[in-house]
Amino acid sequence: MFGGSARAQAYDTDAVHREISLEDAPVAAEAAAACAALSESLLRFRLGENPAANALTCPVGTALTIALLYAGSDAPADGVEELLGVASSADGSGAAADDARDQTWSALQNSLLIYEPTEAQLENYNPKAIPEIPLLHIANRVLLVGDDPAVEQSYLDAAREWYDATTEHAALSDAKAALDAWAQRHTGGLIRSSGIEITEDTRLVLQNALLFAAGWAWPFDANDTADEDFTLSDGTVVTARLMRDKLRLPYAQGQGWQAVRLQYAEGSGRTVMDVFLPEVGTNPSDLPEGTWAEASAALDANAYGQQRMAEVRLALPTFDLAPGPVNLLAFLTAQGITLDSLEHIGENLEVDQAVQQVRLMVKEEGTVAGALTEVSITESAVPDEEDNPVSFIVDHPFVVRILDQLTGLVLIEGVIMDPTATTG
Known part of the structure; x- marks a missing residue:
């Protein structure tokens, strides 16, 4: 190019x-x-x-x-x-x-x-x-x-x-x-x-x-970011930097998981980040195969008003x-x-x-x-929610997915077991 x-x-x-x-x-x-x-x-x-x-x-x-x-x-x-x-x-x-x-x-x-x-x-x-x-x-x-x-x-x-x-x-x-x-x-x-x-x-x-x-369409306030506990898959507790806000977001939940969708700013609003959070004590890979796609599909429905948005009290780690x-x-x-x-x-x-x-x-x-x-x-030699906010506290292993809503293409996806890990 x-x-x-x-x-x-x-x-x-x-x-x-x-x-x-x-x-x-x-x-x-x-x-x-x-x-x-x-x-x-x-x-x-x-x-x-x-x-x-x-x-x-x-x-x-x-x-x-x-x-x-x-x-x-x-x-x-x-x-x-x-x-x-x-x-x-x-x-x-x-x-x-x-x-x-x-x-x-x-x-x-x-x-x-x-x-x-x-x-x-x-x-x-x-x-x-x-x-x-x-x-x-x-x-x-x-x-x-x-x-x-x-x-x-x-x-x-x-x-x-x-x-x-x-x-x-x-x-x-x-x-x-x-x-x-x-x-x-x-x-x-x-x-x-x-x-x-x-x-x-x-x-x-x-x-x-x-x-x-x-x-982000609604950036987090850096003054609200603080050191908080994050529990790894083996039960070890580390200190992560968690961003906090209360937002009205597409929200979905299923057997053993909940998910929210964060919108990016400007442009056509096509790109989003979905965050999938298993219940405490469950690793992302323990969920049945296809669960992450199921969660994104549920968020699609909620984002377009077919089911519900929710007031979410969100805490999400920063990481690199x-x-x-x-x-x-x-x-x-x-x-x-x-x-x-x-x-x-x-x-x-x-x-x-x-x-x-x-x-x-x-x-x-x-x-x-x-x-x-x-x-x-x-x-050669020859692959719509009630008034009470939903708590979505990402303080244990989780999944993030950045996707293009028009095509449904997943651009980047990750299983974050430890957000405090240093960049290699």
């Missing part, structure tokens, strides 16, 4: 990005639901590895990177269509399955660009300053590596046409610096280095970046979390998905790394989040 990166040169392509509207997406709702399911599955996988650790994910970044990997392909790897929510893409229009996949995810990406910053805004971005109007930046890049990466021009054209991906080229010795520079620029400095290890067999790397920043790189290949393998069938990109190629890094900051003024999703491809 924006120019070349340090140590990388632009690579010519005559392809032009298609401006596909959401109305032309064959299975947008199904794809958004699949994105939410992907988010929950990945978070549960992470918690299975380390139940006490914070876990963050950018599901839309994961989905877009996998869609980019198979741009223009008519034979993606087994399970990819299901993962992206386009397996049932018989929309009656006669569109080929691969076109339906690319049309859907291209349209979803385009629909999120209403908050896209200018080049100057991105260049001068300061993560400590919350913008008056929400900022949501999404960028894709294909970096060709080495003297002769031997990548099909038709793939590079499809990447540009469907996902507005820029293509650049770097020498093997310059590739890591080029990846780092692009990551830092397109995440606003929140993620400063690539998670990919360059080897002599690396032929290309796909990068997807997301940067989100928005102020970056749990570290996530190996997406391990997760995808556990789901039975192997990112193979890369003949549309070139001969004798295989995915050797898929990594995601996410940082999420929540404070009195608003929210800032950055995510970087990368795939490395190598030459």
